[in-house]
Amino acid sequence: MVSAGRFTDEALRFAEGRNIRLQTGQALHDMLRTSAVPAPLVSAHPPAHSSNPPAAPACPKCAKPMVLRTAKRGEQIGRSFWGCTGFPNCRGTQAAD
Structure with missing residues (x-):
């Protein structure tokens, strides 16, 4: 847990004996x-196949580019679909194959 200021005595007592580490913002900065x-990881062996994401289609309603989204509710929950970047003004969608 990081605080921009100081921790109260109550917070210090609460953290004792628990898997909680209290740090002030200054301590974190230091x-x-x-x-x-760390140096970036570089593989000596490139992947055998490329998993390039599919190109974004244009919205069928307004022609703006679309973004890949995941349904959060309804019958299609958890499934990917293309949604218009103009949402909420445009509600164009397209199935992600």
Whole structure:
């Protein structure tokens, strides 16, 4: 848990004996400033196949580009579909194959 200020005595007592680490914002800043930035991971063996995402289609209602979304409710919950970037003004959708 990070705080921009100080922790109350009650918060310090609550954290004791628990898997909670309290840090002030300044302590976190100092920790990040002094840590080394790891080198990016580079694979010696590129993947055998490319998993390029499908190209975004144009909205059938307004022709704006679409974005891949996941249904959060209804019969199609959990399934991917293309939704218009003009949402909520445009509610164009298209099935993601």
